[in-house]
Amino acid sequence: MSPTPVLSTRGLVSGYAGSRVLDGVDLDLAEGRVLALLGRNGVGKSTLVNTIMGLVRPMAGSVTVAGQEVAGARPDRIAGLGLGLVPQGRRVFAPLTVAEHLEIADRAGRAGNWTRQRVLDLLPRLGERLRHRGDQLSGGEQQMLAIARALLTNPTILLLDEPSDGLAPSVVQQVAEVVQEVCRAGMSVLLVEQNLRLALSVADQVVVMQKGTVKWDVPVDEFRRNRARAEELLGI
Amino acid sequence: MSTDAGLRSRGRRLPLRTAVLVAVVTVLLLLVPWVFGAFTVMTFTRALVFAVLAMSVNLLTGVAGMPTLGQAAYFGVGAYTGALVGIHWSELGVVQLALATLAGVVAAVLTGPLAIRGRGVAFLMITLAIGEIGYTAAGRLDSVTGGTDGMSGIPPVVVTPGGSGLVNEGLIYYYVLVVAAVSYAAVAVLLRSPFGLTLRGLRDNESRLRSVGYRTDSYALAAYVYAGGLAALAGSLWASSQRFVAPGDLGFEISALALLAVIVGGVGSMWGACLGALLVVFTRDYLGQQLSGHAPLLLGILFVLTVYLLPQGVAGGRAQWRRLFPKDHGGDPGTVTPT
Numbered sequence: 021m022s023p024t025p026v027l028s029t030r031g032l033v034s035g036y037a038g039s040r041v042l043d044g045v046d047l048d049l050a051e052g053r054v055l056a057l058l059g060r061n062g063v064g065k066s067t068l069v070n071t072i073m074g075l076v077r078p079m080a081g082s083v084t085v086a087g088q089e090v091a092g093a094r095p096d097r098i099a100g101l102g103l104g105l106v107p108q109g110r111r112v113f114a115p116l117t118v119a120e121h122l123e124i125a126d127r128a129g130r131a132g133n134w135t136r137q138r139v140l141d142l143l144p145r146l147g148e149r150l151r152h153r154g155d156q157l158s159g160g161e162q163q164m165l166a167i168a169r170a171l172l173t174n175p176t177i178l179l180l181d182e183p184s185d186g187l188a189p190s191v192v193q194q195v196a197e198v199v200q201e202v203c204r205a206g207m208s209v210l211l212v213e214q215n216l217r218l219a220l221s222v223a224d225q226v227v228v229m230q231k232g233t234v235k236w237d238v239p240v241d242e243f244r245r246n247r248a249r250a251e252e253l254l255g256i
Numbered sequence: 257m258s259t260d261a262g263l264r265s266r267g268r269r270l271p272l273r274t275a276v277l278v279a280v281v282t283v284l285l286l287l288v289p290w291v292f293g294a295f296t297v298m299t300f301t302r303a304l305v306f307a308v309l310a311m312s313v314n315l316l317t318g319v320a321g322m323p324t325l326g327q328a329a330y331f332g333v334g335a336y337t338g339a340l341v342g343i344h345w346s347e348l349g350v351v352q353l354a355l356a357t358l359a360g361v362v363a364a365v366l367t368g369p370l371a372i373r374g375r376g377v378a379f380l381m382i383t384l385a386i387g388e389i390g391y392t393a394a395g396r397l398d399s400v401t402g403g404t405d406g407m408s409g410i411p412p413v414v415v416t417p418g419g420s421g422l423v424n425e426g427l428i429y430y431y432v433l434v435v436a437a438v439s440y441a442a443v444a445v446l447l448r449s450p451f452g453l454t455l456r457g458l459r460d461n462e463s464r465l466r467s468v469g470y471r472t473d474s475y476a477l478a479a480y481v482y483a484g485g486l487a488a489l490a491g492s493l494w495a496s497s498q499r500f501v502a503p504g505d506l507g508f509e510i511s512a513l514a515l516l517a518v519i520v521g522g523v524g525s526m527w528g529a530c531l532g533a534l535l536v537v538f539t540r541d542y543l544g545q546q547l548s549g550h551a552p553l554l555l556g557i558l559f560v561l562t563v564y565l566l567p568q569g570v571a572g573g574r575a576q577w578r579r580l581f582p583k584d585h586g587g588d589p590g591t592v593t594p595t
Contacts, residue, residue, distance in 0.1 A: 073467050074466075074467075075463055075466070075467060094466070094471070095463070095466040095467045095469075096466050096469050096470055096471045096472075099466075099467060099468060099469035100469055105467045107464065107467070111461055111464050113456070113457050113460045113461060113464070114460055115456055115459075115460055116453070116456060116457060116460070120453055120456075123450065123453060124450075124453055124454060124457055124465075124468065125468055127450055127454075128468045128469035128470050129468075129469060130469075169468065170468075173468055173469055
């Protein structure tokens with residue numbers, strides 16, 4: 021029996037100013053699993069994440085989180101249901117220090133096991149940079165801070181939008197370890213990624229998108245076996 | 257630095273250098289009535305009132321990222337309320353200040369939901385419209401405001417029950433100085449609170465704040481109401497110190513000058529906004545009078561010089577100096593390690 025989906029989309033249509041980017045996306049993220057969302061640039065991966073999070077208003081379709089319909093709901097309500105977002109490009113608050121980032125996320129978040137100390141134990145580099153502003157951090161540190169900010173809201177589902185973008189290989193490895201750790205802690209992860217090696221190292225399930233729709237939704241082992249299909253869809 | 261200490265860093269003590277600077281500025285401000293003549297003291301009084309208004313503008317523009325041209329409306333609400341309370345009910349300063357602030361808060365609660373629907377230029381235009389409505393209403397509501405003739409006959413403000421009214425320029429200056437200092441402290445406390453932290457997040461990236469779980473509209477409205485109350489408090493000080501209120505006191509020019517003070521002082525910095533207010537008022541009322549009433553020209557020059565020489569205002573001058581003449585700061589927070 022397949023695990024219960026904690027996040028589902030059905031026939032999700034979304035886009036910007038009348039332009040359809042998503043054209044009926046069906047997706048299921050199972051509890052405690054890592055779903056890697058792959059696809060070439062411009063197929064709608066980030067739009068899907070932002071639509072799920074409520075930052076982009078869907079034109080049609082449904083998004084359910086733990087059985088509750090949230091399509092079109094405000095981002096703060098969706099966050100309150102247990103979705104945490106690590107956005108593309110990190111988007112840390114430039115003028116706030118690391119300590120202030122943690123405080124702001126801690127205050128907004130739900131009660132849970134992810135305390136500031138636990139997050140700093142997982143991401144010790146941040147502990148050394150507490151008094152530094154967001155724009156004074158390296159790219160890797162900003163990525164860790166964006167992850168810390170999301171974890172402190174105590175999500176049950178973590179949405180990671182291209183966390184390895186522009187990072188050195190050693191930092192990408194740290195990101196992979198963090199994803200595995202939060203997954204071991206029971207969190208479900210939707211990972212949007214261009215870095216195939218990172219995605220396959222942590223994923224249980226792989227979904228490939230093309231032109232705003234899901235073209236292939238398979239367990240990671242099957243993705244690895246069917247290299248011809250992967251090459252056809254991803255151009256690798 | 258331990259992790260715990262870092263997480264508590266917001267509660268750290270005032271650095272010695274800052275404490276000394278605060279003490280020096282306090283002494284200098286206290287000496288003003290003893291050193292200068294009546295006209296200069298009255299100019300300082302106007303500058304202090306304007307500093308409170310500039311803090312209100314800066315709270316929205318510099319801290320929450322919502323540039324406003326409408327704070328003169330709440331300044332006017334406070335000025336007329338303070339004046340009416342003084343004339344009809346109580347000459348006690350604290351009563352006038354409290355009721356004026358309350359009136360400003362009520363006005364901001366009523367108009368705020370409309371204003372915060374927009375951000376950026378849209379917010380600026382809505383607040384400009386609110387300011388113009390306030391100005392027009394003040395001129396037309398003859399029975400309440402005295403219309404374009406203004407409201408005179410405001411009695412001298414009384415500090416303690418049964419005390420005599422403040423008519424001496426120096427005493428009025430001290431009254432305004434104390435209220436301005438308390439206002440500064442109230443704003444400083446707000447900015448150091450979690451609410452202030454959230455406002456800074458709102459300025460930097462609202463959508464990110466929403467996705468963390470914040471209802472950002474509520475925070476924007478709360479900031480708007482707080483700023484409205486502060487502007488009204490400044491208005492009450494204006495009525496007490498000038499003992500005359502007219503529609504011109506809540507015109508576009510006042511909002512624009514308050515915004516100019518914030519830009520000159522340094523957007524986001526409260527002490528910068530106060531210093532900017534001092535510079536703007538002295539340029540307009542003191543230098544302008546010395547140079548045959550060329551105050552608008554002087555203010556224009558002040559603005560252009562600030563934009564070219566100190567784009568981050570006076571408060572940003574120190575950071576600019578550090579960038580132009582960098583020193584070796586081992587372990588400085590500005591150090592960025594490679595990715």
